[in-house]
Amino acid sequence: MFNSTKQCYCKLLFQFQHKLKQTSRACSLRVKEALPESLLEDRKYDNDEYEETDSEITFRFKDLTTNLCSPDQLRTKPDTADLKFGHVFTDHMLKIFYHRKLGGWQKPVIIPFENLSLHPAAKVLHYAVELFEGMKAYRGVDGIIRIFRPDLNMTRMNVSAQSSGLPTFDGHEMSECLKRLLQVDSEWVPHGEGSSLYLRPTLIGIDGTLGVQQSDSALLFTIMCPVGNYFDGNNDAVSLLADPSFIRAWPGGSGDKKVGSNYGPTIRVQKHAISKGRQQVLWLYGPDHQLTEVGTMNIFMFYEDEFGGKRLVTPPLSGLILPGVTRQSIIQLCEQWREFPLEQRSITMGELVKLQKRGKLLELFGSGTACIVSPIKSIEYMDELIEIPTTEHQNPIYRRVRTELQMIQYGHIKHPWAQPIE
Amino acid sequence: MFNSTKQCYCKLLFQFQHKLKQTSRACSLRVKEALPESLLEDRKYDNDEYEETDSEITFRFKDLTTNLCSPDQLRTKPDTADLKFGHVFTDHMLKIFYHRKLGGWQKPVIIPFENLSLHPAAKVLHYAVELFEGMKAYRGVDGIIRIFRPDLNMTRMNVSAQSSGLPTFDGHEMSECLKRLLQVDSEWVPHGEGSSLYLRPTLIGIDGTLGVQQSDSALLFTIMCPVGNYFDGNNDAVSLLADPSFIRAWPGGSGDKKVGSNYGPTIRVQKHAISKGRQQVLWLYGPDHQLTEVGTMNIFMFYEDEFGGKRLVTPPLSGLILPGVTRQSIIQLCEQWREFPLEQRSITMGELVKLQKRGKLLELFGSGTACIVSPIKSIEYMDELIEIPTTEHQNPIYRRVRTELQMIQYGHIKHPWAQPIE
Numbered sequence: 001m002f003n004s005t006k007q008c009y010c011k012l013l014f015q016f017q018h019k020l021k022q023t024s025r026a027c028s029l030r031v032k033e034a035l036p037e038s039l040l041e042d043r044k045y046d047n048d049e050y051e052e053t054d055s056e057i058t059f060r061f062k063d064l065t066t067n068l069c070s071p072d073q074l075r076t077k078p079d080t081a082d083l084k085f086g087h088v089f090t091d092h093m094l095k096i097f098y099h100r101k102l103g104g105w106q107k108p109v110i111i112p113f114e115n116l117s118l119h120p121a122a123k124v125l126h127y128a129v130e131l132f133e134g135m136k137a138y139r140g141v142d143g144i145i146r147i148f149r150p151d152l153n154m155t156r157m158n159v160s161a162q163s164s165g166l167p168t169f170d171g172h173e174m175s176e177c178l179k180r181l182l183q184v185d186s187e188w189v190p191h192g193e194g195s196s197l198y199l200r201p202t203l204i205g206i207d208g209t210l211g212v213q214q215s216d217s218a219l220l221f222t223i224m225c226p227v228g229n230y231f232d233g234n235n236d237a238v239s240l241l242a243d244p245s246f247i248r249a250w251p252g253g254s255g256d257k258k259v260g261s262n263y264g265p266t267i268r269v270q271k272h273a274i275s276k277g278r279q280q281v282l283w284l285y286g287p288d289h290q291l292t293e294v295g296t297m298n299i300f301m302f303y304e305d306e307f308g309g310k311r312l313v314t315p316p317l318s319g320l321i322l323p324g325v326t327r328q329s330i331i332q333l334c335e336q337w338r339e340f341p342l343e344q345r346s347i348t349m350g351e352l353v354k355l356q357k358r359g360k361l362l363e364l365f366g367s368g369t370a371c372i373v374s375p376i377k378s379i380e381y382m383d384e385l386i387e388i389p390t391t392e393h394q395n396p397i398y399r400r401v402r403t404e405l406q407m408i409q410y411g412h413i414k415h416p417w418a419q420p421i422e
Numbered sequence: 423m424f425n426s427t428k429q430c431y432c433k434l435l436f437q438f439q440h441k442l443k444q445t446s447r448a449c450s451l452r453v454k455e456a457l458p459e460s461l462l463e464d465r466k467y468d469n470d471e472y473e474e475t476d477s478e479i480t481f482r483f484k485d486l487t488t489n490l491c492s493p494d495q496l497r498t499k500p501d502t503a504d505l506k507f508g509h510v511f512t513d514h515m516l517k518i519f520y521h522r523k524l525g526g527w528q529k530p531v532i533i534p535f536e537n538l539s540l541h542p543a544a545k546v547l548h549y550a551v552e553l554f555e556g557m558k559a560y561r562g563v564d565g566i567i568r569i570f571r572p573d574l575n576m577t578r579m580n581v582s583a584q585s586s587g588l589p590t591f592d593g594h595e596m597s598e599c600l601k602r603l604l605q606v607d608s609e610w611v612p613h614g615e616g617s618s619l620y621l622r623p624t625l626i627g628i629d630g631t632l633g634v635q636q637s638d639s640a641l642l643f644t645i646m647c648p649v650g651n652y653f654d655g656n657n658d659a660v661s662l663l664a665d666p667s668f669i670r671a672w673p674g675g676s677g678d679k680k681v682g683s684n685y686g687p688t689i690r691v692q693k694h695a696i697s698k699g700r701q702q703v704l705w706l707y708g709p710d711h712q713l714t715e716v717g718t719m720n721i722f723m724f725y726e727d728e729f730g731g732k733r734l735v736t737p738p739l740s741g742l743i744l745p746g747v748t749r750q751s752i753i754q755l756c757e758q759w760r761e762f763p764l765e766q767r768s769i770t771m772g773e774l775v776k777l778q779k780r781g782k783l784l785e786l787f788g789s790g791t792a793c794i795v796s797p798i799k800s801i802e803y804m805d806e807l808i809e810i811p812t813t814e815h816q817n818p819i820y821r822r823v824r825t826e827l828q829m830i831q832y833g834h835i836k837h838p839w840a841q842p843i844e
Binding site for chain 1: 507508509511515535536537538539540541542543546547548549550551552554584585586587620622624626631632633634635636643645647666667668669672673674675676681682683684685686687688689690692693717718
């Protein structure tokens, strides 16, 4: 499939190379804005003069030490075909402590995968002082392992940290540490397109004191797990339950941050959806039942307007939804394609139902790191079942998006979004 | 102070004894409703026939084992005058594991206080699958240690567990385990009125798998810390920041459950209040700026109506606020006093401002286990400072409530709310 369309993609690639460079530079600038000038003046890691003074600001990749497993500790790698998401972990993990009383960030270490030892009053266990990221590394057709847009995850992680009263850090330093972790466990990156190694950077508040206050100690750690396909290896379209009585996020809250608090309260709603025979929850908001997210994904709708033109629409970053890396990548791809307008605006259930009744609703799909894109086949809403023909078209947009992203992720085409790790 | 009013309180006590029994029975019934009949038929713990079959439903106090510290492990008790809330813990802790694959609840154990060993993918660390309770034990004037209304905490804890996809249990069994823990660490219950031993039962999801799903393993643990006064030993009234752009909870969310997710996202807002020179956050909701909670407390307003009558009002249990045990106790006390109406209805900032301008706003105070009641002196709202004369009256209601509750808690009067532990 990839070979036949390769030439076409290469041509497209040249067209938007310039735009991508701009984007990449903008990302890098955003990280720089978050850091003091003194840190930016000298990025050479062989210079020791900041070592003692800047641990409040960031840890450094150059300080990373690695303690490898002994050969008998190495575990057997599972068959990717049988892999359930998030059940098997690699041999090593990354740990970086932060202790305000000890001057801030401590030296990063890569160690054999192990349990965490936490004070039973640790703030993470009582007040959900916790946040995470989801990223993926892919083994390319050329054997090179690539990580997808780590800068975006690191920028978002710092935003989440800021909002949780947890320490921020230089995202570039963390990316370098993650690449080293990937090198150490490179044999865990599965072979075969569709599979990948999922990285879970996590930041938790570990102060062993009760009281709803900022945590003066924190642990930034990363674990990794090989994954086949997020949805049990099944590419089928999913069914949704849309019940306006369940609200995921609200203005003035933290729905746009990747913090633990956005997830725990959704479990009972997800269970409720399953009990009604649906696979995921479509999260609505407001009296006009705006679509916000689906499960833990962003949402896209492809439809035909009153003039017969086709449009892709996704809700805007209003504070209610997570600024997804895949969401942003899809928007950027479509802007490069210049084949149909890409709108960032509210979608209401009223609009969706009207489009569907007129046969103008073409596709509905979720987007996220775990699944890339996930087509939607139906929505149960107000006791009615809305059928959506997402998977019934020839060359649907959701599949084209997935193919394009996979071309980049698996190294079929060179692209700045996919950063080689060695 | 207590002796002079003792006779009066005793008289009042007889008046509402009947009502309290009804309440207590209702609580007990609520717990029973949550349990299957088979469990209720035989409450004798010397009967072993349910041991293997009911671990899905609850653990049992009779299975509790205790592993005491060695003498050299026992720590020095701190001076309660210097105690900061939640910084010093007792020598022992209670732990009860739940593993669905092993049949459910395991046997409760009391062990020396120690760190928890958690899988780095434990659901509590990523998705805030966590909930807790706050309770207090008091050393009475008669030397007897009493725990305050544990049944209400256990009922609420089961409601939180249910909403988090975590296992529920028989609250009575847990109360008995807690009483045993209190016996073991009874020397840690501070002497002197105003001080107490704070209990923190906590339930966390510990499945070591990524993915936003119900946790099939859980840990219910309890740690305890001696406390002086929650607000740094200072009884002064607190100043608040009321900014309608920050929302604590919303309809369709989990603001009425004691889950970690309700706390983490408030830390940045609390920091913002401190940076503006205010001590706590007054949480507003809706276009009419309804008062919902203050800091982590429920809120009460005492005011004079247009006919010169005095009224106590607190927001209703609408799903936006926590059903506080102290809140409920205050309501029950006032219903017994029959001196002024007790209203459970919305309070808006508009109403509060109007009352204050007319000199009709008498008192505003928070209520919670940690502080019992906390008087409020001012609110910064829409760039104006609203001064509240809470502490400027003779015999204010907030102080009368606190005194009455302390009479019960410290055993000045016998009362079913204060359960002796030995």
